[in-house]
Amino acid sequence: MIEGMTESQLTLHIIKQLKEGKKNHFQKTIDELQPYDIAKIYSSIPAKHRTRFLLFINVEQIADLIQELEKDLQFEALTKLGIEKSGQVMDLMDNDDLASLLEHLSKDKMEELLSGMKKEESKIVQDIMNYPPETAGRLMTNRFVWIKDHYTIRETVEKLKTFAEYSETINYLYVIDQNKHLVGVVSYRDIILANENEKIQDIMYSRVISVTADTDQEEVARLIERYDFLAIPVVDNGVLVGIVTVDDIIDVVISEATEDIEKLSASGKAIDFDTKAYVAAYRRLPWLILLLFIGIVSGTIISQFEETLSTVVALAFFMPMIAGMTGNTGTQSLAVVVRGLITREVDRKTAAQLIFRELKVGLIIGFICGILIALIALVWQGSAVLGLVVGSSLIMTLVIGTLAGTIIPLILYRLNVDPAIASGPLITTLNDIVSLFIYFGMATLFINQLM
Amino acid sequence: MIEGMTESQLTLHIIKQLKEGKKNHFQKTIDELQPYDIAKIYSSIPAKHRTRFLLFINVEQIADLIQELEKDLQFEALTKLGIEKSGQVMDLMDNDDLASLLEHLSKDKMEELLSGMKKEESKIVQDIMNYPPETAGRLMTNRFVWIKDHYTIRETVEKLKTFAEYSETINYLYVIDQNKHLVGVVSYRDIILANENEKIQDIMYSRVISVTADTDQEEVARLIERYDFLAIPVVDNGVLVGIVTVDDIIDVVISEATEDIEKLSASGKAIDFDTKAYVAAYRRLPWLILLLFIGIVSGTIISQFEETLSTVVALAFFMPMIAGMTGNTGTQSLAVVVRGLITREVDRKTAAQLIFRELKVGLIIGFICGILIALIALVWQGSAVLGLVVGSSLIMTLVIGTLAGTIIPLILYRLNVDPAIASGPLITTLNDIVSLFIYFGMATLFINQLM
Structure with a gap:
């Protein structure tokens, strides 16, 4: 109806x-x-x-x-x-x-x-x-049915019928021995296909992959994703204490990804459509105020070069471009590292390879963008020296920006700190400061030719 | 062993x-x-x-x-x-x-x-x-077993034994009528618990939730996540043509989140640890070159205000701070919208509420940060007018930045374009340009008082 x-x-x-x-x-x-x-x-x-x-x-x-x-x-x-x-x-x-x-x-x-x-x-x-x-x-949940390894299929089905309401969502049966140690696993399908008098220990799969109660949820998610499991057993000193099911893991995967995005964009923890305005503002403000003070640091750097700047005001025209591109290239590298770490453990060798790869990427994009902007500056402002200063600064800042976006999260990872905490804006702002130093440093060096 | x-x-x-x-x-x-x-x-x-x-x-x-x-x-x-x-x-x-x-x-x-x-x-x-x-x-896969609605449990178990290798990973049995239309679902557990002579149509669950073959994978993931399913049937004009299993959905959830991050950070499509340097550079370059030209636009805006800037060089000190904060506040809003859209459909009313909420957020953070920077500028540069110009510009740009980060992805969503395409850097750059206009516009207005 x-x-x-x-x-x-x-x-x-x-x-x-x-x-x-x-x-x-x-x-x-x-x-x-x-x-x-x-x-x-x-x-x-x-x-x-x-x-x-x-x-x-x-x-x-x-x-x-x-x-x-x-x-x-x-x-x-x-x-x-x-x-x-x-x-x-x-x-x-x-x-x-x-x-x-x-x-x-x-x-x-x-x-x-x-x-x-x-x-x-x-x-x-x-x-x-x-x-x-x-x-x-x-x-983990305890809503699952365990069976003993010496049960026959018939005994197993009897037990299942008794505990029907407990086995609602689970599709594996975990097998324990007399010490309650996890020794095997069978699926409902195995039970249906087997003969009534067969023993569980003869049809069970005994190389069970399990986790301990203090295993990080990301690691649990990685195992379930890797092996296409519907559930994974949790043991404590070999004793079966619960199971984690795939529906919880989907929620974990979604919330971990959302956390990564929150951190990468520094958008504030747990803000959704229903969050009240003042709560959302309160959660975002700490980062913005930090950013404000870092912005003052940038300002102080520029003020150090006030003379250079007032001599060649055209230098200001390229400031946003250099800072923006350096910040962005750092975020690009950061995102690759943070997402990569989700599906893969990184040892010293992989880290070294990655840094070397990003160095090469930085050099390639640095030279291409640097030469491009040098030509634009030459045509627009009619000064080859200005082109040289802007172009070579951009090459340097893009290489450094790429490396910063790669190395900082890797160091955090090594220190067991969540690498996504080196949020996009943090890398961006750091790169801002570095790029201003390099740019105005170069300009001051060539100030006589620029005038 | x-x-x-x-x-x-x-x-x-x-x-x-x-x-x-x-x-x-x-x-x-x-x-x-x-x-x-x-x-x-x-x-x-x-x-x-x-x-x-x-x-x-x-x-x-x-x-x-x-x-x-x-x-x-x-x-x-x-x-x-x-x-x-x-x-x-x-x-x-x-x-x-x-x-x-x-x-x-x-x-x-x-x-x-x-x-x-x-x-x-x-x-x-x-x-x-x-x-x-x-x-x-x-x-979808066709490695699943369908059964007819008039089967008894005994007949069902017979069929399962014959098609054992086909039913490997699936834990539901889908029930079809004589027209091959999907009419119900039973779980292996139901089969084990039922009496041998019961009919499938009497124990099956008949309000089956299904998708069609052209349903977007994100929608499929949303349904499986919402209902904690292990699989969902795919129908074509009512006829059962396959099933999508939860293990594929975990991969979908991970890859969709990675895509969102790639777009939000404009880090380039599908770059992982094994991607070659020149490939990675090639994938990231288009965005960087676009950013370079947008940077030139910013430069052109500044050059329009060359006179203002060369009169009051101190204006340059606050440029990175204003552009940076406006860009960041836009990214914060964007991230909230993009992630929110994953778990929720948005109608006109929700969109209006969200925009109004973000307007309030923008006003709160705008006034707090604006007053703060006005005081800093006053103390640092000893000019109340400069403080007023910087502070009031920041209030305006933060409100506009927040709204841009909210409204642009919502419009894209309404147009059925992936909102994450309005990547963080794009919003950042747009906000850069707007903020420069407002800032130098305000400064030019008060130029006599600033001198």
């Missing part, structure tokens, strides 16, 4: 069902929808209908719904439910999602909510929150 | 087995490894051993191996195999991987290779290559 409906028709349909109190019809509609869509409708209906919305669906559905809501609606919904029911819902939520919801709450509020949960579930969530941010421990 | 080996030990072990011709031992070793690791070892051993390597493994393993190799090694391996065996291998490869391998070949070479394949497989690959780049059609 709801097949052909557009999103707004569906929303109206649901509001109508809520108003008329048709619980059965309402549940039938909800059954046909994905959690993301249910959450979207829940968020868009008038607030007064939301309580009945929650009353009309079961705890599993509430758990799925809450996982897809925005932070403030999550709290609102949990509060509406009351401590007992919210505990039941939280028991059913993915613990990684629950952990990232709880960590934004005050300690009191968090403990209140945790108190409604089953003891063991509450402990698992609290354990997850103890792992450092951006590690496998924070992403 | 190979459990505890490091990568280089493993490589030596494999070379030894190849030299000694121990085919059985060699196969046992390979069986324990992931395709990615096998490919890494294959690539790192001396070229003379590679032929025997290929002889020692079966066609399925060769297919898996080739999918993980670099382009040049892929061709080398296919050539080594000879036309008949390479046809068998290509029949087994994922058609999307095969298509992206073939499209880099000359037409003759491609037809030669295709001629060794089974007719229907060869046709499927050629069909894929006919879809526009970066669409679902290019990413």
Whole structure:
């Protein structure tokens, strides 16, 4: 019945069902929808209908719904439910999602909510929150089924049927021995294809690739991407403690890329379309004020060369071009290094090769652009010496700019600092200063010929 | 036996087995490894051993191996195999991987290779290559099993056993009716949990979310990310023609983010650590040369104000600061818009809200930075008028810079042009020009007071 409906028709349909109190019809509609869509409708209906919305669906559905809501609606919904029911819902939520919801709450509020949960579930969530941010421990879930290596296929299927609700999204079964050590993996497909009496240890794949709870999330993403896995097991001293699933990894990849872009463009942390103006301004200001002072440094450099500049005012015409191009060439190199480091580890040899490559790139673009601008300057201002000064300055600044954009992030990487922190604007500004020095230095050297 | 080996030990072990011709031992070793690791070892051993390597493994393993190799090694391996065996291998490869391998070949070479394949497989690959780049059609594979809606669970399991090799990585089974229309989906887990005699149509989930072959890959990624799917079906007029799997989507997300960064930083298309220096230089030059000419435009503007500048040389001191900050504030806004558009569609209302928000941000940062620089200029140069000129120029340029960085990508988005094309440097340079106009315009206005 709801097949052909557009999103707004569906929303109206649901509001109508809520108003008329048709619980059965309402549940039938909800059954046909994905959690993301249910959450979207829940968020868009008038607030007064939301309580009945929650009353009309079961705890599993509430758990799925809450996982897809925005932070403030999550709290609102949990509060509406009351401590007992919210505990039941939280028991059913993915613990990684629950952990990232709880960590934004005050300690009191968090403990209140945790108190409604089953003891063991509450402990698992609290354990997850103890792992450092951006590690496998924070992403992992315990919603998976483990099996023992001596099980037969028949026993395995029995266990699967018992734990059906726990194995919802996972497509591998991890195999443990009597010490709970991870010893193998089988897929659902293997189970379907195998004979009922075969033993798991005979059909399992035993060279399992796993991570530890403190493995960085970028490394986890790299492994899942490399091996095309749907999930990867997390072990602690050989003992299986959880799994990280591919859907979390997609979110990691997106947020890591966004972070890189934020840093490269110094656009401020976590600003999206919904961020309030004063918050966005507050997050961007630190960088802009730093930039302002660095700009004053540039100004001081120029003021040192005031005499040169007032003697040959035409020098000012080429200032933005030289500073702009040097800054840009640095950002170009920086972007190549930062993105390259995502998919690849860099040793001393690779770093040396890269620096040498960028040196050559700098020389090539330096000479081409330098000669071009020298000719333009000669034609425009009719001075060969000015052409020489501008052209040779540009060659030098482009080579230095390229190298700075390559070497600085590599040094940061070696020091285990995120190379993207050497954001585009920082490199740009550094290169600005260097280029002004070189340009006015050259000009002062040739001042007699320029006059 | 190979459990505890490091990568280089493993490589030596494999070379030894190849030299000694121990085919059985060699196969046992390979069986324990992931395709990615096998490919890494294959690539790192001396070229003379590679032929025997290929002889020692079966066609399925060769297919898996080739999918993980670099382009040049892929061709080398296919050539080594000879036309008949390479046809068998290509029949087994994922058609999307095969298509992206073939499209880099000359037409003759491609037809030669295709001629060794089974007719229907060869046709499927050629069909894929006919879809526009970066669409679902290019990413989809036909390595999946469909089932009919009237099948029982028992019949389904029978079919699965027959088509075992085709269903390797997929965890959903797509259900079609007698017209081959996609009507539902079930997971392997559903099959395991269901009773043998139940019918697929009774347990299947029928509100299937699907894409068409010409859906943009970013849209496909958005759906898979949103719904946490492991695969999404591709239909053509309702008929199921293939599926896109989550592992391809991770690659899409990474490459789209890299593209955004490349464009935002104008770092040149597809430059990685292995790109040759002259190629990298060639790819970066167009932008730099464009930037050079835009720089000349800036220069021309300054030259228009030569008289103002030579009267008050101190104006030059604040030039880099004003241009730099205006450029940067534009890039900040741009980055927020470009990343925001990835996870969200923007309608007229959202766009208006965003522009209004950024206007407020521009005003806040403009007034704070403007007043700050006015005070600095007053103290440093001892001129209240200079402070006023610099400060009020900065307020104006920061507001305009912020708006330009917001509105330009939104217009491009509306025109269906990739907003990231309004790369950071372009916005920066545009803002440079505008800021110079405003700054020198203001200065000329107050020239009598400045003298």
